[in-house]
Amino acid sequence: AQSVTQLDSQVPVFEEAPVELRCNYSSSVSVYLFWYVQYPNQGLQLLLKYLSGSTLVKGINGFEAEFNKSQTSFHLRKPSVHISDTAEYFCAVSRSGNTGKLIFGQGTTLQVKP
Amino acid sequence: DGGITQSPKYLFRKEGQNVTLSCEQNLNHDAMYWYRQDPGQGLRLIYYSQIVNDFQKGDIAEGYSVSREKKESFPLTVTSAQKNPTAFYLCASSIERTGTDTQYFGPGTRLTVL
Numbered sequence: 001a002q003s004v005t006q007l008d009s010q011v012p013v014f015e016e017a018p019v020e021l022r023c024n025y026s027s028s029v030s031v032y033l034f035w036y037v038q039y040p041n042q043g044l045q046l047l048l049k050y051l052s053g054s055t056l057v058k059g060i061n062g063f064e065a066e067f068n069k070s071q072t073s074f075h076l077r078k079p080s081v082h083i084s085d086t087a088e089y090f091c092a093v094s095r096s097g098n099t100g101k102l103i104f105g106q107g108t109t110l111q112v113k114p
Numbered sequence: 115d116g117g118i119t120q121s122p123k124y125l126f127r128k129e130g131q132n133v134t135l136s137c138e139q140n141l142n143h144d145a146m147y148w149y150r151q152d153p154g155q156g157l158r159l160i161y162y163s164q165i166v167n168d169f170q171k172g173d174i175a176e177g178y179s180v181s182r183e184k185k186e187s188f189p190l191t192v193t194s195a196q197k198n199p200t201a202f203y204l205c206a207s208s209i210e211r212t213g214t215d216t217q218y219f220g221p222g223t224r225l226t227v228l
Contacts, residue, residue: 100212
């Protein structure tokens with residue numbers, strides 16, 4: 001069975017500082033990995049996804065993530081955050097093969113302070 | 115604009131009542147999903163559908179029902195059998211139901227039981 005663990009429930013950071021949101025997954029088969037962002041009282045929006053190829057994936061709004069198969073991690077990073085990045089971030093995994101089921105982590109709230 | 119609409123945005127239910135949440139998409143996507151979001155628990159899959167007139171239970175289907183009579187519509191009924199229905203409900207769609215497809219989310223419906 002697959003599972004996703006987001007290691008921090010809340011991450012406070014000052015504006016213009018770098019940030020890393022951590023995500024670890026467990027799976028016995030090949031997986032695809034996703035990061036979604038959710039602004040208050042809204043739906044989720046895809047930031048980036050890893051399907052194959054280069055392990056460094058660049059997404060929208062200056063975010064990037066690195067797939068590390070040996071450590072089963074997919075941490076999200078941004079070199080300089082803005083107030084507008086304050087939101088909840090979800091890591092998710094799906095399995096290779098004919099299934100669209102996404103398994104989500106518990107979410108990390110990024111709080112950017114001025 | 116193409117996208118997913120959910121209505122209503124807020125819904126209040128008395129105990130013992132059934133309520134139906136609407137989800138419509140004009141993206142011409144085959145697959146549609148319903149998720150439940152509770153604080154600190156991420157998103158959990160309720161039901162999903164790959165084609166018209168076909169749907170499958172997700173991880174927490176008890177107390178919920180769905181229909182898929184049209185490609186663009188996937189309504190969710192929260193029945194009186196759902197013991198703790200207060201939550202944020204998100205509908206999503208994807209081109210197909212494969213592990214690589216991006217799921218696009220609606221803005222959500224917040225259901226509160228009075």
